[in-house]
Amino acid sequence: MKIVSAAEAVSFVESGNRVFFQGAAMTPNILIDALVDRHKELKAVEIFHIHTEGSARYTQPPYRDSFCLNSCFAAGNVRDAVNSEYGAYIPIFLSEIHVLFRKNILPLDVAFIQVSPPDKHGFCSLGASVDITLPAIQTAKKVIAQINPQVPRTHGDGIIHVSRITAAVEANAPIFSHAPVAPSEIEKQIGKHVAELIEDGATLQMGIGGIPNVVLNNLMNHKRLGIHTEMFSDGVLPLIEKGIITGEEKEVKTGKIVTCFALGSSALYDFIDDNPVVHFKEAAYTNDTAIIRRNPKVTAINSAIEIDLTGQVCADTIGTYQYSGVGGQMDFIRGASLSEGGKAIIAMPSVTAKGISKIVPNLREGAGVTTTRAHVHYIATEYGVVNLYGKNLKQRAKALISIAHPDHRQELEKEAYYRINKTR
Structure with missing residues (x-):
């Protein structure tokens, strides 16, 4: 696994690519921000995800001229974009999104993920978001990882071997959290x-x-x-x-x-x-x-x-x-x-x-x-x-x-x- 700078990691994305972002608590915003910083040299990059956390700069001016969002969920950070000319929404059951990847209906060029450091066997954990991330990393041509020791190592199927990761950046920060809100x-x-x-x-x-x-x-x-x-x-x-x-x-x-x-x-x-x-x-x-x-x-x-x-x-x-x-x-x-x-x-x-x-x-x-x-x-x-x-x-x-x-x-x-x- 190649450890590089964020700028080098996102250089694998080319104009016209379809890029998947892991979501929820695991949203890899270091990689996302580095990609958005390349907006002047990119065009027609399609972003695909469900619920993400963070500012979603790729939906905001002037960056949205280089990126177009194609989402299966309209969270608050992208809701206006999905309802505008700069984004789109795909109505589909969560249970069937994997079909879009595995049957090449929406083939993925690059997947951005956030994972734990590898264990002694070389396996990283996808942490708290396996959902559609697992089929995304299994089908994407390239996988770019944000490796973070604060990602929880979870049991089940959410693992990826370092040999599958094209390039990685190091991070050390808490993943997104939401404290419980007192009910009305x-x-x-x-x-x-x-x-x-x-x-x-x-x-x-x-x-x-x-x-x-x-x-x-x-x-x-x-x-x-x-x-x-x-x-x-x-x-x-x-x-x-x-x-x-x-x-x-x-x-x-x-x-x-x-x-x-x-x-x-x-x-x-x-x-x-x-x-x-x-x-x-x-x-x-x-x-x-x-x-x-x-x-x-x-x-x-x-x-x-x-x-x-x-x-x-x-x-x-x-x-x-x-x-x-x-x-x-x-x-x-x-x-x-x-x-x-x-x-x-x-x-x-x-x-x-x-x-x-x-x-x-x-x-x-x-x-x-x-x-x-x-x-x-x-x-x-x-x-x-x-x-x-x-x-x-x-x-x-x-x-x-x-x-x-x-x-x-x-x-x-x-x-x-x-x-x-x-x-x-």
Whole structure:
């Protein structure tokens, strides 16, 4: 493995190349910044990634004249770019992004990654982000690594041998972290409602944020819980310490926490470092519906931007504005629904921060349907939980109105009446 300067490492990128960036806590910003500094000598370089951390200078003037973002997720640092002429969004399930690489639909010229120093056998760890990084490094023509001793060495499939690394730069800095945020009173209420749906022995999938962490906080009296998830954060740590999360009833990798990436505090990274209990796999595995459903009582907890009165869930756009991405919601909604005793849950506040109802007569014009009305089961707000499975359209509307914010129920009832009677 050749250790070079950052400028030399990024010199392997040529105009017209497609370059992959590892994401989340492992975003290799030393390499990214060095690449952006070359903007005057490059043109038509396509950047491909999902969620990254950092300023994303390649989406900002004057650098964006040399780089174009093609992303499968619109995080806050690239959201405006994705919705502009300088970027684009690819709607695709997280479980299927690997197909773009492995079937040469979007072949990769270069992959930028951040890894641990090699062990005595020459293997570096991909740390807290294996997700789509593993297929990226397996298929990219060149792999450029940022080697950092503060990257946790994780167990599972997230490894790369030094012989596969074209060039590397040295770094020594903490990886990106997010301290847990105190939940709001509304999130606490939603969390309590959702926690009541979770049974002993359930296998959990949850995302980051206030609601998942509150749900976990309400599980202190549960037993024999397991984790098979796309990602996890600090909320699981107290449950592991108290012996509540044991994974003993899981069918897939019994006793293991299965994930494809982790994002949280430094305490979380200390926990996953050299911990054989946590098994990191690529997203093609963690989000495979056929694998998810093999676990018992899979309880998937996801969120939404808005839900219409028929049960259609929009979780990634605000009208035509791309706000996030399809991600793994449908992977786990379907996997949980097919699991023996499983429960697919959409949890959200009843209104936005501006008081706009998130339960609506119709999705906004141009909004994407992330989860179809045929797939949706449980919906939770601070006003309760309803199960739409098996309900007709009239029954669904009535159920959803019952958990809408009281300020909006009358208007929703009028809209439901007009819809049923086809008159205004």
